[in-house]
Amino acid sequence: MVSRRALPVRDExxxxxxxxxxxxxxxxxxxxxxxxxxxxxxxxxxxxGKPLAVILKELCSLFDSISxxxxxxxLLVDSEDRLRKGAGPSPERxxxxxxxxxxxxxxxxxxxxxxxxxxxxVTDIETDSALGKIFRELASRYGLRAGWSTPIFxxxxxxxxxxxxxx
Numbered sequence: 001m002v003s004r005r006a007l008p009v010r011d012e013x014x015x016x017x018x019x020x021x022x023x024x025x026x027x028x029x030x031x032x033x034x035x036x037x038x039x040x041x042x043x044x045x046x047x048x049g050k051p052l053a054v055i056l057k058e059l060c061s062l063f064d065s066i067s068x069x070x071x072x073x074x075l076l077v078d079s080e081d082r083l084r085k086g087a088g089p090s091p092e093r094x095x096x097x098x099x100x101x102x103x104x105x106x107x108x109x110x111x112x113x114x115x116x117x118x119x120x121x122v123t124d125i126e127t128d129s130a131l132g133k134i135f136r137e138l139a140s141r142y143g144l145r146a147g148w149s150t151p152i153f154x155x156x157x158x159x160x161x162x163x164x165x166x167x
Contacts, residue, residue, distance in 0.1 A: 001026050031066065038062035056087035056161075063165050071142060072165040075110050077103060083111055086161060098138075108135035110162040113149035117159065121148040 006021030042062065045055045056074045063072035073088030075098060085099050101107055103114040108131050113120040122128045123146050125139040139145075149164045 001030050035062070035066060038065065053087060059163075060088045067165075070165050071144065072163070075114075075162045075164060077114050077159050077161055081114075081159075083107075083114070083162070106131075109147055109149040110164045113151050113164075114159055114162045117151050117153075119148060119150045122146055 003024045003026045004021060005024075006019050008016040009018045009020060011017050038058075039062070042055060042058055045058060060072040060074060064070050071088070074086035076084040076086040078084050081103050083098050083101050083103060098108065098110065101111060103111040105112060105115055106129075107115065109120045109122045109128075122131065125131060125136060125145055125147065128136075131139075139147075147165060149162045151159055152161045152163055154160055
């Protein structure tokens with residue numbers, strides 16, 4: 001997006017003889033404004049007691065709006081340390097193969113991040129050895145090439161979920 005401003009240059013009689021102008025790229029400002037509006041919307045949803053599923057879906061939508069080629073999702077971690085369908089653009093399709101898998105050191109970026117309790121970054125899904133065949137096939141089906149997974153904890157440091165934006 002570009003902001004344009006122009007001013008005329010006039011001669012002694014007041015006639016316009018030329019224009020001087022500037023074009024300013026405002027993409028970064030617009031993205032920052034959209035991010036702030038999205039954050040405020042999510043905070044309002046939390047403050048008004050919206051259901052967790054609605055809040056998580058909005059969080060994924062916010063991630064996806066920032067990067068047009070991404071597909072964010074949230075996988076919940078149950079009391080048995082298993083991944084469960086959470087929220088995303090289409091959790092019934094993208095999470096189905098993952099639903100019920102026990103987190104572990106090489107259970108895709110999502111299960112690995114939950115297991116390690118730290119962010120996992122995958123720069124090439126097709127060749128990353130930690131992902132396993134099921135994860136590479138799932139990513140390939142959606143044209144995904146890279147991503148990261150970030151574990152999210154409660155205030156008591158109990159693992160709640162894994163946030164997984166993919167591009």
